[in-house]
Amino acid sequence: MDLRLFKSQSLDKLKEGFKMVTSKKLFLVLTLFLLATMILGGCAKNSGEPGNPSTPKEEQKTDTQKILLNQIVQLAEQGKIINCEFPVEKTVIDTVEEKWGKPDKVDYVAQAKGSYATYGKHKVVFGFNKGSQIFDVRSFDDNVKQITMSKVKEVLGKPGNTLQYDTEDMLVYQAGENYELLFIFPKATQQEADPKLDHYNVFYPRGTVNLMADDPGISYLQGTAKTKATNRYEVAGIDDAAAFEAIFTTVQGLVKKDDKSQVAQYILYPIHVSIDGKKTKINNETDFVKYYDQIFNEKVKKALIQQDVNKTFVNYQGVMVGDGEIWFTAAPDKGHKYYIYAVNNS
Template sequence: MYRHKFVVLIVIVFITLLTACQQPVDQDATPKENEKEEETKSPEIDESDLISSIVQAAEQGKILEAPFQTETTSFLDIKEEWGDPDQVDQAGYGYYAAYEDRNVTIGYIQEGAVFDVRSYSDDVKSIDYSMMEEALGEPDETRYYGEDHIYVYQLTDDIQLKFIIPQSGETVHHISVFNQSTLEQTEHEYVLDIKGLSGHLPDETWSSMLTWRKDIQVFAQAYENMWLNGPDQPMVALTFDDGPDEEDVTNSVIDILDEYGVKGSFFFVGENVEKHPDVVKKADESGHLVLGHSYQHKNLKSMNFQGVVEDLQMTEAAIFEAIGKKPAMFRPPFGDTDFDVVNASKQEKYDIILWSIDTIDWADGAVSEEIVENVLSNVRNGDIILMHTTKERVETPKALPMIIEELQKRNFQIVDLETMLGINAYK
């Protein structure tokens, strides 16, 4: 019995000694593991220090997450270091390459130089407007694009730092370090700014329209089926939206065009075509283009892809019923266009035609002299000129003879859109 107890005692002592020997090893391992965890954690950064660091990098044309510098870096160098991007999209005059795992997007021109570097990092997404304003003051410019607020700080003559905050959110979605001078190095197509002034619009409406003009000009350049103007040649196109009408404004415009022997392009609303098919036939038989302008003049950006497709098809059916032709050109109401509108138009084999001169004859209070002035003080080679033929637009027919006569004196050829753009008006 005593021998049994002695054996048990020896076992207990042995286990105790073994445990004691092992304990320091475990204690030594724990700090190393903690050290590894601490090494993988990025240190917490105070928001004011973060914004200061962002600005310092941006002044050199960089973001914190990438060593690449706008203007001096070529995208070929980036590909050599980082490999192929996850996705490349064309936008305006440039291309955007997304490296999703790095939370970085690179904007570059066809010649290769980088003009924009964007960060989508978690640190950036911790910044809200109040932090930004406290650190940097009020932005030099605030823009709106789609559902985003864009807050712009002009850091140098060439470099802008932009904070992009969605309207539906409170914190930054991404930042952009943008170099305008680099973007201007690329070879641009012949693209005209959209012109036209009015003293009849509320300040808010005018401001929104100016923003739209800038945004749509960039947006349109990314798509082969979108047109703002024609070629750099002494020709212009007179275009007329929203008709036909019940008060003979559209008829009057057709008669004036016929009198001067020039061709116009009419973007008709589908339900109006069904109400006044004789006016539509008259336009077609006189040699003018009959094109689509939606079925009920609703903003197509409020629809999804299938909704836009159905609207295009209904408008096309109405025009086909009236003249036996299916248009291949289309103008969205208000010029409002997004990816669904573009892609639906492509599917249905439409070119989207916008404009480069807005006569703003649609503004309440607009008079013929102002309509004429908007054309003649701005006209350039290849301008597409926007006018309207609803029943309220009685000043437009008054302005039209003066516009035609002066354009002809200046040796501009007045042509329809098919002639100007060299694309088919009908399918």
């Protein structure tokens, strides 16, 4: 055989063998690639199937309830509910009527120790005492009605008290030093084991106290009426703390509005004040209104408007506002019972 022919044939066989080996390797690589793609694709598909952690939509719903509950707590510590500017303790019902108009209805509830004004449009109900001071404000806002009982406990922890009634259950939490936060739910059933909120309240217990009637008031945190209410104003001869605080709040509101004739009714005459740098005796409401702007100057008004009644200084002389700009005292024989008897406006 010709040597050149032999070499040519051998070379052709080598090429064919190389092609076969290459094809097998390529086939193997492609096969492995397809298998890997199928496995990864299956994992990605299974990640959204039932049994996996909550979907982003569910997590968003949960977070929304948590955010709302935190907002409710923050406002409650200020005596307020959501979507309402009027705090308990520091507001009288007259102030609400000036801004929102007359309520849809007013009901007296003896068990709650006050009257309740309903504002359906705003989905808010105010409870107020005989001094017109608001001690209870309730929110029926649509947003709160999505909050479940389990979510309240999860976010806020164990309640300070749980009260059970015939048709509803109440979770009670402390809100700051002076207020209570009440969550009212319908009774749990087999169909609804985790009921949704009906409404919630911010409640001011001291606003229900009536020492004149030996009534210690209501505290839902304690579950029943308080055993005995304390009266920080007793040394000043003020025997009804709730009534005094209601009048104090009323006068604050009147001064804020510059309602001169109404403020004049809460002055114990005669009263000595400074007019044009001279000590002047004001004998009646007419004279007081005449010199009102000089008596209740900006310094005096600011001191009263900004004063927290719970942080007033009290001694045998009375209740002091600010640095002594105003003093209140008891006058049992007078109509309002508690009056301003000194104004230091110099």
